[in-house]
Amino acid sequence: MMRPAMAADPTLAQRLLEGDRRALARAITLVENEDPAGYAIVQEIYPHTGRAAVFGLTGPPGVGKSTLIGALTKARRAAGRTVAVLSIDPSSPFTQGAVLGDRIRLTEHFLDPGVFIRSMANRGALGGLSEAALQAALLMDAAGKDDVFLETVGVGQAEVDIIDHADTVVLALMPGSGDSIQALKAGVMEIPDIIVVNKRDHPLTETMVREIRGVLSLAPQRGWRVPIVQTEASRGEGIDELVTKLDEHRAYIEAEGTLSERRRRNLRNEVLALATARLRRRLEEGLEEDEQFARLLDEVVARRTDPATAATALLAKAGTDA
């Protein structure tokens, strides 16, 4: 059954397109809650997207990503650009304090109508979170923000996958980020477009930069040379250079035609991710109260039915022959 064409709230979508903050906030909440009205709004505003420059920033917890984004926001505002920030934060309940602390670093922008800040947390499926985040980014774009920053916390490929939907991917590290360097070196994490070493006052900064250079020298050469920018974001140092590199990368992908290639690839992955997430959610929902599945699982636990056969039975039951 096709999703019934929901009547989007015309006022909400219209207000969002006019740049109304509350309309944007409301639409993101609908998307986050997986309310069909949220998708209806995205559907309506989608023709007005594609204008914003979308930047993804990832890196291990504690490197100062929020401070970096705060500093970048200040610089972009000074250049007359409007900014939206989406922090994707799948952290655990016992660190809510830290997360709140991060958000506080952005408070100086809370009263600026040219800046929109939102965080999304979801302990459950990263798939669902990723899905909602991408829809939210489209809403921010349609609301007329010139720059959209997507921020994820993490040190694995899954986190990079989320921000890979950005036009430019920035990896933030700091002296001591040995595990991330090793992950880059081993190819567990893909090489980003720009690497930032924050907290450059640390005595081990030079060592860290040398290690990163070593890793980059091993990576296959592409047209774009990945720059390493040293910052001390809490004092705004190195931010101008970082902004320059963001602009240079954007100019590069626009000139080379890779921006449209990248966006086509990203949109393809997005469609696929949305479809898969929806299928998975439907399967999971079906299982919650399903006695037949409980019995099937009993068979698996008793080692009478193997997991793959159970999966086949599950798919057959869900009406999705595979």
Place this chain on the structure above:
Amino acid sequence: MMRPAMAADPTLAQRLLEGDRRALARAITLVENEDPAGYAIVQEIYPHTGRAAVFGLTGPPGVGKSTLIGALTKARRAAGRTVAVLSIDPSSPFTQGAVLGDRIRLTEHFLDPGVFIRSMANRGALGGLSEAALQAALLMDAAGKDDVFLETVGVGQAEVDIIDHADTVVLALMPGSGDSIQALKAGVMEIPDIIVVNKRDHPLTETMVREIRGVLSLAPQRGWRVPIVQTEASRGEGIDELVTKLDEHRAYIEAEGTLSERRRRNLRNEVLALATARLRRRLEEGLEEDEQFARLLDEVVARRTDPATAATALLAKAGTDA
């Protein structure tokens, strides 16, 4: 359509159950290649699984996981137990040397008929890799190995998810694993059952152990107290203590009944993961040469159809109304 009941090669499954190494190797290759005959064998041998103790070991690249597994293998063999090792290694082409080096550390066991070592690499979908790895672990179990070690390289939740199918999850770190500590602290990575700090000769070992203790003290208290074991695996130091902790954890989960709970949860996730991976693969395969999808994607790129609507159309086309 149900998967046609494949006639499993009775000789191969039978030989595998008798502990024949070549039969085990062949069956794993079938599973890795997603050959239906592989699933047929798993189906046949599944009633004979559930006997092995399954240990998962993860940690950032470079901490010495292979050396640890080599030392553990030696200790388990000395205790008269048979061992299988499955290394899941989604690393990039330019680090094949490093991977080969890792494997070399296990060579002293290559001629021991009581030890079976296998690695799996797949740059593509982690979903597919995870799926094949779990099937391979079942094959190792059925082939009569007493201990099965699953090893993944990584520093994110995705890597932990794979080894989460083990009965006991071990996280290996080393002095300098700051990013992993931060990931544990921020709740980005779940707390494992046992933490190993390898390369304990390093001057910063004490600092690292203190930091881990700090993180563990923040975590919600469960019945099992997560031990921190310091090792120098290259010289076999600390391995006895690690073996003791592995045994203690196993005794604990057996006594508390959490082993069967955990296995039920793992099997549930496995069935779900298999079903989702299969759906996703089917979607992806359908897209490769599909002109209708290419046109749909053109519409998305032209900003005429939004990604969620395209996903709905895709699912409808695949006959999986969602």
